[in-house]
Amino acid sequence: MEDFSSVEASIKSALISTIRSANSLGDEDLAFHRSLDSSVGTTLDRQNARLLGLADRLVGAATANTEIVRPPRLSDLESVDGNWKAVVDVVDSLLERADTALDEFTGAVKRLSPGVDQAAAQRASKRPRHDPTVVKAYDIEKPQLRFDHVPKNDEVLPFKPLLLSKPHASVPLETEPIALEPETQPAYPHPYQHELENYRYPSSVYTHSEPIMYQPFESTTATFVEDEEALAEMLEELKQAKEIAVDLEHHDNRSYIGIVSLMQISTRDKDWIVDTLKPWRRKLQCLNEVFTDPNIVKVLHGAYMDAMWLQRDLGLYLVGLFDTHYAARALGYTGGSLAFLLKKFIDFDAQKQYQTADWRVRPLPKELFDYARSDTHFLLYIFDCMRNELIESSTFDAPDHEGDKIWDVLEKSKEVALQRYEHPIYDAESGQGSTGWYRMLARTPALLDKQQFAVFRAVHKWRDDVAREQDDSTHYILPNHQIFNIAKAMPPTRLALFGIAQPVTQAVKLRADELVSVIAKAKEGGKDGPDMVEVMNRLDPRRNEPVSADPEPVPVRQAKAPTPQPARTMNGPSSTLPLRSTSSAFWGRAFESSSYQKRAVSSRADISLAVPLPPLTAEIFADPSEVMAADDEPPTPETAPAEEAREEPDDTFVLKDTGRKRKRADPFDGMAANSDEVTLAGPSAEETRAREKAERKAAKKAAKQAAKAAAAGGEVNGVEDEDEAPFDYASAPSILNPPRETKESAKERKKREKQLNPSAKSLDAPKGLPRNQKEKAGKSMTFRN
Incomplete structure (x- = not known):
């Protein structure tokens, strides 16, 4: 064990170091580093060859003692791609071997060794119960071969209950199969179906009371029941209890249908562990005097399979079941396992590595004995705590038991107890069923x-x-x-x-x-x-159910109605991947239903572009042959005058930067208010020259008014000029080499500063809230073809 720990530690250390080194440098950066230093490329190639050779030797060693005659050879990178499937198979086989070895090491399964030393097996069977090596020392003979009623795995008839008598019966036991539903094969009903459907739980289940503390686990022990005398003594004590806790340990590796290997039962004061692998195991039916007693509450955790295993192997049924798993769900706990409840209420760490152990081993090792006992020793105390929480969080005055959480738990528990076991029948044609x-x-x-x-x-x-x-x-x-x-x-x-x-x-x-x-x-x-x-x-006909098709894009003034697209089927015959779904339960629609396909095309009125586009008329979307035919026909009387009145547009257009702020409308500006939209029909050449001439005159006039305003202190006819003249950069004084300071008034200096900085006037206005994204000034540019 010490050698294995040291080897494991060294392997983990080397693996962690390798992973850290590999993650420190991304694969996409290798080409960059190769270009920086030629020695890096040489080193990488050498290491690649070394790793490839190591992988090739590992694959060969992994297939040395197997039936693989020709293991995959990894001579170069191309061989890795070509033999990738074979390499994956080798790795899977290694993982299977490791999993089997770990199971054998922990005692979960036993290795089948036909040549096992029987004397060694007998010596191991005489070892004390506390010796854990018994779990993995030898292969166990199948106990079902010694049963008085050996299991039959070829049953095709309906399962007949094993009951020989029916304690606490309201109706007699049905001994002949009946048709449970019309047009169905006759089957045996649940022996206690009537009793369960009309069952009323004891009032103690609805009574809030102080939880009864469990007995100390370390200072107490359990009674191992392995003969009929101990069974009778246990039965008499169980009849005196008001609540009992029950759990089972099951084995299904060396049995087709599985076998109940152990049963744990606890009261408030005592624990029992019952050996259910005895040849007389069906005599445990006497426990129905307690298990079907309506005055005794049976507390189990996750009894879904336990209820069927009890009736299949032992002929036992549960009347008055309280499943703590459904109680945990009703209370909204973050976990629903028994280990979670033990940690929450008892602060007890269950050794769940023994859950998959081979429970057929006898004598039972102390580790397995204590683990089995812990499953029921604390369960009644947990039941008390959860019952009180259910009562406190329930409302009992609402109609139809709405808000009554404890009633919901009891109804779910009844459904579990009403399950019926049936033989697993194999249907080779349809493959249906649990074994299909x-x-x-x-x-x-x-x-x-x-x-x-x-x-x-x-x-x-x-x-x-x-x-x-x-x-x-x-x-x-x-x-x-x-x-x-x-x-x-x-x-x-x-x-x-x-x-x-x-x-x-x-x-x-x-x-x-x-x-x-x-x-x-x-x-x-x-x-x-x-x-x-x-x-x-x-x-499965649901595979062919249609999936709602994506909405069709909205056309722009279509000349023809679009052809309706058929709804896609999830796995129809026309699909290239019939078993692939077009929708995901987690992500929703698959990638073919992207936002690009769902995006609708806007109309021309909603488009605001900076380049000219032709009019989006119906001819754009019509068939070319139809358009050509239409061009050959003479215009109709309604459209002819309109065509004659239409002016030929000039080839001049204005491209404006959308980031510039809009100005007030100019009488000669053809773009007016919508200055960021494209003018498809521009002014003529004469209009353009007239406008430029008018702009020059206006600029000269504004310059004269600015000069007069500067001379008169910024006022013209007693009114401050609102429209300032454009700043003349050519005649402005240099900022780097300013002229000599002259004596001037503060008012003149301030006016001069405004002349140097045309934007200084904006600082006099009250400041508003700043914008998150400020636009930058742009320019209007005129292009001519």
Whole structure:
């Protein structure tokens, strides 16, 4: 253990250092650094070659002890791109091995070793309970083989309840199947359906009371029930309780349907751990005297699967269930797990690494024993605290139980208790059901051709058949990702199969020839088989539901009405990617529905440009042939006078900077108020010359008035001049070399400063609020073709 810790620390240190060095220099900067220093390029090339060689050796070492005959070779960068898929497969196999090794190290799973030393296994079974090495010391014999009623995995009839008697019954036990709904196959109803539908919880559930403190965990222990005498003693004590806490530990790796391996039960004062792997396990039905007692509240956390496991393996049912998971949801907690509740109310850290341990191991190690006990030891105290919070946050006077949170929790708990277990039936044609292929294929963005689709379904069914026969889980026989790999590659030989299905499971090794034969037969039959897209769309009609089309752009004075676009379907036959959706549950519409496509074109009246545009008439959008035909026809009487009266526009236009402020209208200015808009029809040449002449006269007149105003102290006829003359930069004194100072009055000096700075007058006005974005003065420019 110490050697592993030191190696792990050194690997992490080297990995962190490498990642930091790689992140310190972006890939987009490498070309820049190469151009700065030639030695950098040489060093980078040398390091690239070194890393590529190291990766090639690692890939070779990873495939050395496998069935891969020709591992991918990484000789250059092109080979990396060409063999990328093979490299990914090697990495996936390494991750699978690491995951399996970690599970074996932590005791989550057991390695299947046919040649295990039986003497060593017997010695390990005699070790004390507190020795944690028992968890990973040896492979465990399947306990279901010793049951009085060995599980059958090929059942096709409806599940018949295991009950031999019905304690606390309001109606007698139904012994024959009935049709639960019209036109359905007869099935056995829930034995306690009537009792649950008419059940009323004890008044203590609605009573606010002080939580009863739990017994100290460190100074108490649990009673291990492994014989019928201890079971009878526990039953008598449970009958005296008002509330009990129940939890289960389940194993589903070396069993097709799974087996309940352990049951924990706690009262206010005592804990029990029941061994449910005994051959006489069905005698635990006697616990129905407590589990179905309407006066005893059964507190469980997340009982959705527990309710079905109890009736499937032990014939036990729950009447009076209180699920603390739904209580946490009703109260709006940030977490809903049992570990969260233990930390919140008890400040107890649950060792959840044991949750996936192999609970079939006997004797039970102390670590697993304490973990199992902690699941129910504190649960009744947590129930008291959450019940009080539900009562405090509920309103009981509203109609239809609106605002009654505790009533909502109890109704959800009833629904959980009313679940019925049914045998898993495999439908090879449609792939529906919990064990079918449809769900796995629908959740994966894979697109298979006809042959690959046929191989996928055949291999999936082969896995289910072998799992039922060997009484193992389907994942133990063949993981899901290997089914996809086999379907895509369709290996023709045993050796090719071993190269793809990495790591190779024991079932594949022993039945390789059988699996290769299944693949070959399915590949041959898939040539004329059904298409994957058609089958998936037929099984789920919602895939073909139309999606609302994007709004069409608003045309500008169209000559013709636009052709209506058909609504796109999510996965219609015409789609190039039938299994891709055009909308996302998180992001909304996909990229083809961009804002560019949705943007509407504005009309001409809304356009304000700085370049001339031709009139946007209907001819622009009409068919060219129709426009040419229209030009050949003579004008109609209504349009002819208008055409004659139209003047030919001059080729002069004014381009104005939009950043300049607008001036007052000039009588000779053809742009008037809308000075930032384009004048499509400019003045004639004579008008332009007349306007320039008038402007020169006005400038001379303004200069004379300014001179007179300067001589008269800024007043003309007793009225201050409002329109100042343009500033003459040529005759203005130099600012860098100002003339000598002369004796002048303050009024004259101030007037001179205004002459030097034409904008100084604006400083006399009251200041307003400053603008965030100030416009800069621009110029008007006249262009002539």
